[in-house]
Amino acid sequence: xxxxxxxxxxxxxxxxxxxxxxxxxxxxxxxxxxxxxxxxxxxxxxxxxxxxxxxxxxxxxxxxxxxxxxxxxxxxxxxxxxxxxxxxxxxxxxxxxxxxxxxxxxxxxxx
Amino acid sequence: xxxxxxxxxxxxxxxxxxxxxxxxxxxxxxxxxxxxxxxxxxxxxxxxxxxxxxxxxxxxxxxxxxxxxxxxxxxxxxxxxxxxxxxxxxxxxxxxxxxxxxxxxxxxxxxx
Numbered sequence: 001x002x003x004x005x006x007x008x009x010x011x012x013x014x015x016x017x018x019x020x021x022x023x024x025x026x027x028x029x030x031x032x033x034x035x036x037x038x039x040x041x042x043x044x045x046x047x048x049x050x051x052x053x054x055x056x057x058x059x060x061x062x063x064x065x066x067x068x069x070x071x072x073x074x075x076x077x078x079x080x081x082x083x084x085x086x087x088x089x090x091x092x093x094x095x096x097x098x099x100x101x102x103x104x105x106x107x108x109x110x111x
Numbered sequence: 112x113x114x115x116x117x118x119x120x121x122x123x124x125x126x127x128x129x130x131x132x133x134x135x136x137x138x139x140x141x142x143x144x145x146x147x148x149x150x151x152x153x154x155x156x157x158x159x160x161x162x163x164x165x166x167x168x169x170x171x172x173x174x175x176x177x178x179x180x181x182x183x184x185x186x187x188x189x190x191x192x193x194x195x196x197x198x199x200x201x202x203x204x205x206x207x208x209x210x211x212x213x214x215x216x217x218x219x220x221x222x223x
Contacts, residue, residue: 091210096166098144098169104151
């Protein structure tokens with residue numbers, strides 16, 4: 001089967017750093033993406049890793065280790081507006097871009 | 112530049128009925144994917160359309176069908192609605208094989 005595992009909830013304080021882990025087991029792997037979704041809103045793209053290593057985009061960084069089938073999203077200098085659900089998603093096919101999503105991690109940022 | 116748009120925003124249907132949801136992709140995008148997101152879950156891939164053809168399909172029954180028009184917009188049709196079809200239906204568009212998918216705000220379908 002195909003599965004992605006991520007923690008269901010994470011809580012952190014404003015200004016702190018938080019890491020959201022994702023492990024995956026899929027029949028095809030062509031990259032790991034991260035999406036943010038506020039309550040009732042559209043998922044928005046945060047980052048993408050096709051190769052091992054760290055990708056940095058402003059306050060957000062994402063890491064991938066293909067040998068460990070593992071990745072994480074790192075959020076720095078947390079702000080209240082970062083409270084949302086975060087999904088890791090595997091690109092399961094090279095020619096269609098089909099995304100296989102995890103169940104999501106709800107991040108609550110407290111003052 | 113308008114992003115991905117979907118209509119309607121909300122819809123209430125009765126079990127056994129049929130529904131059509133619509134999606135207009137972001138300008139310049141030619142590929143449209145549909146996802147179903149149940150409450151508290153991650154989006155589940157339904158199918159993807161490219162060049163007016165269904166290119167790949169997820170584990171959804173034939174009650175779910177779709178169409179893509181020459182202007183790249185797309186429709187999702189669901190027949191014989193079940194209570195379990197209640198969910199947020201998301202449309203995502205992308206340009207060819209780009210890894211970044213742009214999602215619309217979704218259509219909230221409630222089946223009673």
